[in-house]
Amino acid sequence: MATRDGRKLSLGRMAGIPVHVSPTWFIVAAVITYWGEPLVTDYLPGLGNGAYVVAGAFAVLLYVSVLLHEFGHALTARAFGLPVRGITLHFLGGYTEIERESPTPGRDIVVSAAGPALSLVLGGLGLLGTQVVDDDVLRFLVWELALANLVVGVFNLLPALPLDGGHMLRATVWRLSGDENRGTVVAARAGQxxxxxxLVTPFVLSGGQPTLFGMVWAGLVAALMWTGATQALAVGRMRARLPRLDTRTLARRAAPVAPDLPVSEALKQADLAGVTSLVVVDSAGRPTGLVSEAAVTAIPEQRRPWVTIAQSARSLEKGMVLALDVTGDALLRAIRETPASEYLVVDEHGRVYGVLATADVDAALAAR
Ligand SMILES: [Zn+2]
Structure with a gap:
């Protein structure tokens, strides 16, 4: 039973992997059925309205082929021990969500190649199938599917992101140069x-007189390719900056203060200690709260002697305490899980090391 999950329909689990279909798929299936009917009638005259059924069956089977292609990626990834979050079919194909915590170029190449390899094998089997199948309608379907699988396999092998071949090119450049980011840039530029x-293919193929269908189709594929390649570039640029996210150097030094201290007095202590951040500690010296600069500056000067620092502090929640060795990607994940403007940084003995401001992390990522 299909259930709604956001804007995707769930088809349940296949081989333990959640499979979804985007509603846009139904539009494309309708378009293929409508535009495919005259083609079917050309090859199989005398089918009448049955030609629509054949064209519709082709649309469904085409996506079964795409699903098998995605399973090629998913099952290979799982064999490598990489968790697979799910497969989604959309209007121009499908994608498999794989969590790649610690990617390696060799593994990326194999996982990426598995999909097109499966498509090419299916295409080859289809061509063989046309030799054995007797029924005209069935042979027509098998022939069309064989061609579609060969096209899917070959197109996906083109060395340009976000295609499978692009992932393989990226991994190859990465392996040869030892620079993951260079691999991303090369493969993403190839994608653009x-x-x-x-985009220009329909014009070239038709000698400057492209059909509307050809232009729309090429426009959609080009837009998807361009977006995917540009996104890959942005992600790559971000990843290249991750080493800058060193908690030890980004953390601001902080002074511990008692909770009942007036804000004015606490600010004086911070000034004396030459620090900009304050951590509220209990009588045993254990940190209990963080004082945000914004909250303190929001208190009018004349009120500061009458407000305790604890009143303007945010009590420490789980997730707001970071160890010094949480850096790079792990630091970004921690911030995403518990969003806050400041985090307490503790050393290996659990003592206050300093305060990490989210604004400083953003600045480190944004700097050129
Ligand atoms: Zn693929």
């Missing part, structure tokens, strides 16, 4: 070039 080529 391919997007432009796809």
């Amino acid at each position: 070039v391919l997007a432009a080529l796809v």
Whole structure:
């Protein structure tokens, strides 16, 4: 039974992997059925309205092929011990969500190649199938599916992100140069070039007189390619900056203060200690709260002697305490899980080391 999950329909689990279909798929299935009917009638005259059924069956089976292609990626990833979050079919194909905590180029190449390899094998089997199948309608379907699988396999092998071949090119450049980011840039730029080529293809093939269908289709594929490649570039640029996220150097030094201290007095102590951040500690010296700069500056000067520092502090929640060795990607994940403007940083003995401001993390990522 299909259930709604956001804007995707769930088809349940297959081989333990959640499979979803985007509603846009139904539009494309309708378009293929409508535009495919005259083609079917050309090859199989005398089917009448049955031609719509054949074209519709082709649309469904085409996506079964795409699903098998995605299973090629998913099962290979799982064999490597990489968790697979799910497969989604959308209007122009599908994608498999794989968690790649510690990617390696070799593994990326194999996982990426598995999908197109499966498509090419299916295409080859289909071509063989046309030799054995007797029924005209069935042979037509098998022939069309074989062609579709070969096209899917070959197109996905083109060395440009976000295609499978792009992932393979990225991993190859990464392996040869030892620089993951260089691999991303090369493969993503290739994706942008391919997007432009796809856009002009209908004009070239038709000698300057493209059909509306051809232009719309090329436009959609080019837009998807361009967006995917550009996103890959942005993610790559971000990843290259992750080493800058060193908690030890980003944390501001902080002074411990008692909770009943007036704000004015606490600010004086911070000034004397030459620090900009304050941590509220209990009588045993254990940190209980963080004082945000914004909350303190929001208190009018004349009120500060009458407000205790604890009143303007945010009590420490689980997730707001970071160890010094939480850096890079792990630091970003921690911030995403418990969003806050400040985090307490403790050393290996659990003592206050300093305060990490989210604004400083953002600044480190944004700097060129
Ligand atoms: Zn693929």
